[in-house]
Amino acid sequence: MRMGQWVAPLLFVTLASACSRPAPLFSSDNARAHVDRLAGTIGSRAVGTPENAAARQYIVEQLQFYGYTVRVQDVDARRPELGRTAHVANIIAVLPGSDRGAIGVLSHYDSVPEAPGGGDDASGVAVSLEAARVLAARSDRRHTLMILVTDGEEAGLMGAAALTADRDVMDHLQAYVNCESIGASGTAVLFETGPRNSWIVGPWARRSPHPRGASYGIEIYRRLPNDTDFSILKRRDIPGLNFALVDDSYAYHTARDTAERVSTAALRTSGENLVQAILAMDAMDLSIRTSAEPTYFGIGGVAALTYGPLMAWIVALAALACGVLAWFKVLGACVRLVGPGRWLLDLAWTLLGAIVVAGAMVGATWLLREAREVYHPWYAHPTRLFALLLAVGVLAGWSMTRIGQWIPRRAHGPRHPVLAWSVALPVWVVLAGVMASVAPSAGYLWTLPLLVAGAGLLLAPLASAHAVRIVSIVVLAVAGTLWFHDTVDMLRFAVAVFGRLPMITPVAAYATVMLACGVMVVPPFVAAVAATTPVLRPSAVTAVLLVGAVSTAALAYMAPAYTNAQPQRRHARVLVNAGGRDAVYEVGSQEPGLDLDAGAPGGWTRVSDAPQTSVPTGRLDLPFVFRTTAPAPGPAPAAITAFTLTSVQGGTELTMTIVPQAPGLAAMFVLPPNVRPARTNLPGVIAGGRWQATFVAIPPEGVTWRASFRTGQEAPLPATLARVVSRRYPGGTGWQSLPAWLPQDRAVWSMQVTWLLTPPAAIAPVRPLR
Numbered sequence: 079m080r081m082g083q084w085v086a087p088l089l090f091v092t093l094a095s096a097c098s099r100p101a102p103l104f105s106s107d108n109a110r111a112h113v114d115r116l117a118g119t120i121g122s123r124a125v126g127t128p129e130n131a132a133a134r135q136y137i138v139e140q141l142q143f144y145g146y147t148v149r150v151q152d153v154d155a156r157r158p159e160l161g162r163t164a165h166v167a168n169i170i171a172v173l174p175g176s177d178r179g180a181i182g183v184l185s186h187y188d189s190v191p192e193a194p195g196g197g198d199d200a201s202g203v204a205v206s207l208e209a210a211r212v213l214a215a216r217s218d219r220r221h222t223l224m225i226l227v228t229d230g231e232e233a234g235l236m237g238a239a240a241l242t243a244d245r246d247v248m249d250h251l252q253a254y255v256n257c258e259s260i261g262a263s264g265t266a267v268l269f270e271t272g273p274r275n276s277w278i279v280g281p282w283a284r285r286s287p288h289p290r291g292a293s294y295g296i297e298i299y300r301r302l303p304n305d306t307d308f309s310i311l312k313r314r315d316i317p318g319l320n321f322a323l324v325d326d327s328y329a330y331h332t333a334r335d336t337a338e339r340v341s342t343a344a345l346r347t348s349g350e351n352l353v354q355a356i357l358a359m360d361a362m363d364l365s366i367r368t369s370a371e372p373t374y375f376g377i378g379g380v381a382a383l384t385y386g387p388l389m390a391w392i393v394a395l396a397a398l399a400c401g402v403l404a405w406f407k408v409l410g411a412c413v414r415l416v417g418p419g420r421w422l423l424d425l426a427w428t429l430l431g432a433i434v435v436a437g438a439m440v441g442a443t444w445l446l447r448e449a450r451e452v453y454h455p456w457y458a459h460p461t462r463l464f465a466l467l468l469a470v471g472v473l474a475g476w477s478m479t480r481i482g483q484w485i486p487r488r489a490h491g492p493r494h495p496v497l498a499w500s501v502a503l504p505v506w507v508v509l510a511g512v513m514a515s516v517a518p519s520a521g522y523l524w525t526l527p528l529l530v531a532g533a534g535l536l537l538a539p540l541a542s543a544h545a546v547r548i549v550s551i552v553v554l555a556v557a558g559t560l561w562f563h564d565t566v567d568m569l570r571f572a573v574a575v576f577g578r579l580p581m582i583t584p585v586a587a588y589a590t591v592m593l594a595c596g597v598m599v600v601p602p603f604v605a606a607v608a609a610t611t612p613v614l615r616p617s618a619v620t621a622v623l624l625v626g627a628v629s630t631a632a633l634a635y636m637a638p639a640y641t642n643a644q645p646q647r648r649h650a651r652v653l654v655n656a657g658g659r660d661a662v663y664e665v666g667s668q669e670p671g672l673d674l675d676a677g678a679p680g681g682w683t684r685v686s687d688a689p690q691t692s693v694p695t696g697r698l699d700l701p702f703v704f705r706t707t708a709p710a711p712g713p714a715p716a717a718i719t720a721f722t723l724t725s726v727q728g729g730t731e732l733t734m735t736i737v738p739q740a741p742g743l744a745a746m747f748v749l750p751p752n753v754r755p756a757r758t759n760l761p762g763v764i765a766g767g768r769w770q771a772t773f774v775a776i777p778p779e780g781v782t783w784r785a786s787f788r789t790g791q792e793a794p795l796p797a798t799l800a801r802v803v804s805r806r807y808p809g810g811t812g813w814q815s816l817p818a819w820l821p822q823d824r825a826v827w828s829m830q831v832t833w834l835l836t837p838p839a840a841i842a843p844v845r846p847l848r
Contacts, residue, residue, distance in 0.1 A: 104212055104353055106346035112140070112204035113345070116187070117196035118337035121813060124191040124805070125166060125230040126775025127742040133187045137169055137227055140207050144214045146171035146225060155230060155240035161763030164236035164774035166229040170247060173214055173223040179364050180222040181356055182247075182254030183209060184307055184318075186231035191742065191805035192814055192828045193335040197323055201340050202257030203227060205266075205349045212353050220360050222250060231307055233744075233774045238310035252364035253278060254318045255352060256308040261574075263341035264325030265379065266348035269295035270308060275317035276372030279384045281358030282319060283374060286351040289382035291321075292375040292564060294520035302575070315367070319355065323348065325567075327574040328644045332826035333814060373522050377559060390521060394514040397525040398507060400532025405503040411540040412500045421500065428501045431478035435596075438474035439467045439589035446634055452669050453582050453701075458644035459637035460573040460588075466630040467592055473623040480616060495546040495605035499535060502601030506531065509597070527557040527598055543608075550605035557598045565595040578647050580699045582668060640824040648825050649700060650817075652807070653691050654710045656799070656836040661710040662689045666700035678819035679708035692834055693748050693799055694766030711817075712808030714833035715740040719780065721837035723795055729756065730792040734837060736773075736800060737780035744774045746801040747783045750794040755785035800835040807831055 116123070116133055123130045134150070141148045151168040169187070172180075185202035189195025210225045224247065228237030241247055257266070268291025271279055283289060308320040323344055329335040374384035385393075412421045446455055446463065456463035506528045514521035534549035569591055576583040640646040646667060653662040663679055665672065672682055682704040688697040689705065697703070720735040732755075736745045747760065749769045755762070760783050762771035773781045787795065806815035807829050820827050 103215075104208055104346065104349040106342050106349070108211065109204040109208040109345040109349055110342050112207050113196060113200045113340050114337045116200040116203060116337075117189075117194040117335075117340070121194045122191060123187060123189045123195060124742045124775075125164060125188045125233050125236070126777070127191075130188055130229065130742075131167075134167055134169060134229070137187055137203065137207065138171075141169070141171040141210060141225055144211050146173050146210065146214065148172075151240060151244055153240050153243070155236040155243075156761055157234060157236065157239050158761035159763075160234055160772075161761050161765070161770060162234050162236070162772045162774060163760050164230045164233050165777050166233075166237045166240050166775070168229055168237050168241055168244075169225075169227040170241075170244070171210070171225040171227075173210075173219070173225075175219040175222045175360075177221045178250055179252040180224045180247075180250040181359050181364070182224040182226050182251050183352070183356065184226045184228070184254050184256040184311070185258070186228040186237060186307060188229050188232050188237070189335075190232045190331050190828075192333060192826070193329075193331050194333070194337065196329075196335045196337040196340045197259040197262040197327075198330060198335060199231070199257070199259055200337065201259045201262070201323055201345060201348075205257050205345060205352055208345075208349055209352045209356065213356060221252070221364065223356075224251060224254075226254070228307055230774065235305060235307055235310050236774065238307035241307075242310060242314055248314065251316055253359055254311065254316060255355060256306060256311075256318060256320045257348075257352065258306045258308075258320065258322040260304075260330045261323040261325045261327035262329060262335070262339045263344050264323060265290040265344060265351065266321040266323050267291045267295065268319055268321055268374070269324075270299055270320035271296070271372055271374075272318070273312040273315055274369045274371055275367060276370035276384070276386045277362075277366050277368055278317040278319060278359070279372045279374045281362065282351070282355045283382035283384040285354040285358040286382065287354060288347040288351055288379055289376040290351075290379055291382070293373050294375075294517075294523060294564075296371075296519045297517040303579075317364075317367075321348065321352070324571055327571065328577070330574070330578065331828075332645065332647065333822075334643065334645060334826060371519060373519060375522065375560070378563075387518065390514070390518060390525075393529060394510065394521055394525045397510055397529035397532060400536060401503055401507040401510065401528045402532075404532040404535040405500070405507065408496055408500045408503060408535055408540060411496050415494055415496070421497075424497055425501055427478070427482060431475055434478055435471045435474045436589065436593055438470045439592065440586045442466055442470045442631070443585040443589060446631075447585060449635060450639065451671075452639045454577065454668060455637070455639045456588075456634065457573060457577055457639055457646075458641045459634075460570060462630065462634040462637050463588065464569055464592070466627070466634045467589055469623070469626040469630045471592070471596070473627045476619065476623055480620065493608060495543055495550060495608040496540050498601050498605040498608060499531070499546070499550075502597075502605075503528075503531065503535075505597065506601075523560055524598070526560060527553055527602075530556045531602070547606050547608075550602045554599065554602035554606055557602055561595045561598050565591060577668075580668075580701070582701050638824075642823060645824050645826045647828075648820075649698065649828050649830075650820060651698065651830040651832065652711060653689055653695060654714070654831070654833045655692055656834045659710055660707050662691065662705060663708050664689065664698050664703055664705045666698045666703040668701055670702050672704050673821060673825075675819045675821050678817075679706050681706045681708075693768065693801060695832070696766060711831060714802050714835060715804055715808075716743055716745065716776065716802040716833075716835070718800055718835050718837045720782070721798075723792070725792075726786065729786055729788045730795060732785045732787065732795055732798065733782060734798065734800065735780050735782040736776060736802065736835075738776045738778065738802075740804065740806070741778075742805065743776050744772060744803040745776055745781060746803070747771045747773075748799045748801060750797040753787070753791055753794055756788050758785040759783065760785075796837075798837060800837070802833045802835060804831045805829060 123133045148171045183206045185206045230236035370386045373390045376382045510524040510528045531553045538545040648667040685705045716738040722733045724731045760771040810816045
């Protein structure tokens, strides 16, 4: 089949599918009202707080009003692999269908303590609630519908862990959609599917009116230190789709994640996609289970394609075969056109030019950093950096072509677009082969352009520059569709991600992303525009490119590194030893400055080690950490009210109770070194050389830990300790309760205060005399 015969039907199907997808009756006004209530009126909803309870009550009332049967799963959730327990209250709403097999809509209503949670995850809850209203109005529902709104997601996915222990949910849930967010605008991206079960992507691809997503996101997400409730549920082999808002993610997990920041358009498009995906699932047999990993990608926000691993391998093998054969054909044409010597010189000069372009882009990033007082001067306005890198890269490439004019004229071959393909095809073949093997979900980014290029060049008469240009334009259209928009999104997303990772961004990071795109779009572009005659006024082109490089450099240099809307992320913690009047204070960030307001403790020094405390706490994992000692901020907001050691047959039983005096606290029970319990009612792990169990969101009545120890371990047990952690500074200001000396105009803070508690004196039990 000729390329034109293949492309025309594909374009027709794409346009027809885009025009035939009706938008559901999803009300963005309703969703907006939910976000405003949860993130605005109620605010931060950390697990175990009164605000968390208020949000739960609001959601329950809404779902009951829509006709759902609602219950609250109030339970202590456990994740033994983390040594963590949390008291959570999941919302489970059910609307029966003719089939008891259920489709779930999943989101979480808690937030991190330092954020109002407008995007994460009031937006997901709002979309779920409005979708629940729309879907409840249908009378021809086939499957049971479950609206699952979890608690404690931000405390370690604890709500999802509890949900998997709910027999009614697990016995009936056959497919689900998770609504998450790390951003505040744009249509929610489908970034994860599975586990395996490629069939579930079909409903999204066929019915979503605004499809956005690509399976390469799976490969990226696997390599990031992030998890969602989806990570827990997929262990049960239940097919699911994981969506998240990702645009404007500067505010993620910060005080800037407000209701006002969430885009109404994002709620509308994401909600319409959700409703249509659920409707499509409802018409399917949900009992299907496969081992296939899907390949999928959106096309311009109006259509999407998806296919399974067999088709992915067929495409990859066909692309590699066509690419290799086309390269031999192209190479033969080049040798006939310019001779082997000139072709080798062109190859060497092109590779040298690519190195110069990459070096110029990395060098420009390094110079911008060196010229400023911060390590991330592009953070608030990254587009200016990207424009600079593009301008510098083009100037470097153009400069290499001008320098090439100094090469003796007899070494110059005739200008022909086929020369560009003689260099690009072997590179594309290698990249396509490697990526199809090591990252199959992302392989289509390389295999599809290679397939089109290889097939087109095999069919085209290479002696005709016009024919090669036509093929190059088609390849450019395919590569550009797959790469341009996603590269821009990836660059913006990467800036925000690097802004919250505990590292200084490598200077080559953004240039690498742009060069990856350039490898796939520059060769067909050059082949499409390559002229057989020299440029009439190259000096004018050089002048324009120089002006562009200088202008973009000036704009990047003058841009503020951090703003109120794109703030610097900073961290503070206070460690109070048992009964101590003084405490260890630490402040850390990615930037070297201390920059504290009046009233801050003095005597700060930069450190790279962990503080010396009675119980190892680990170092603050950031590039720049400053430490001092100052008076403790106040007494612990919890107390050990009971501590007993009792002799039992074969050993000793320990009981410790902690009662809070403030909501939302976490407690850690810490054993002495080299002591391990034989049995315990709370799961624990080894951390810092000591066994410890963590309980998140201590209920008002307190939490009791019981553990049994074998004979011979009773002597050190009186040295058992506890730590209580609060995300609020005693006597702090604002809803975050932060110290007044932490600047907040262009910075956002996470605060953690830890008190070490010693139990009341207890004597280790002695085995009775015989």
